Amino acid sequence: MPSNCQKCDNTGFLGKKVYYSFCDLIGEEYCLCNLGDKAFRRWCQSAEVQQSIRLIRKKEVEKALAFSEIPSYWKEKTLASLEGQENLILTVNRYLDGFPKFREQGIGMYLWSAGSGRGKTHVLSAVCNELIQRYLVPCIFMTEEQMYFRIREAYQNHAISEKKQYRKFMEAKCLFLDDLGATKITPWKNEVLTGILDYRLNRRLPTFFTSNFSPEGYEQNLQSSFVARPGRITSRIYEMCRGFILEVKGEDFRKKIAFKLQNKI
């Protein structure tokens, strides 16, 4: 159907330049008629626009990675670079693919193994990286101990509000806590963690953990530290990570790497 548009004299262009925020470029202003629509779509598919969109996305990912505070050593870790963990990779990929649904339910992940060097932090950081790359979701990644340090630091330094720091962990869209239970628990830490997990559970905000304890073991550990009501934290973990409480089996990779290096010398 031939269009007959007086607004653009059948050119599709209005003869003016405008700014398009979706690609951060200045381009022609297109007419609202069929011709203008076609020309606009053609421009959107052009190499210039596509490249600019890719660049914006890359910058957004970089910003989200910086915001997450994930250490650079762990930024490089991927599921693909994990050897001999096929079953675990399958489950983690199921989580990543279903993230939009799990996110709505506030479901995260609990990775544990009795020994260290099993790849728990590797997997945790790979999950954080993937969620940022695929879904651009703002994440915070640190050890449980670092989190307490941050809150304590704010308590001592009046320039940083303790409440604000505390809320940062409560409200993070996704919170990654590495090495849960690695250091001695105190009543203060217990209260802080319970408060943060409570808030996150009630608002369905996914939380991810690694620990050298199974959830049962962690509860026993709290019990032996004479913490009031030790089941409070673990019952929240069960609810937050249901379906994704995963034991990371396998050998100590740090030892394996050291052994390999030794044999090369």
Ligand SMILES: Nc1ncnc2c1ncn2[C@@H]1O[C@H](COP(=O)(O)OP(=O)(O)O)[C@@H](O)[C@H]1O
């Ligand atoms: N299955 C694996 N394949 C490849 N590298 C691994 C694997 N498991 C662990 N690693 C590597 O070994 C090192 C120790 O793993 P890490 O994730 O810190 O263990 P954990 O947190 O269980 O103590 C890391 O550099 C990690 O990338």
Ligand SMILES: [Mg+2]
């Ligand atoms: Mg670790």
Ligand SMILES: [Zn+2]
């Ligand atoms: Zn027109």
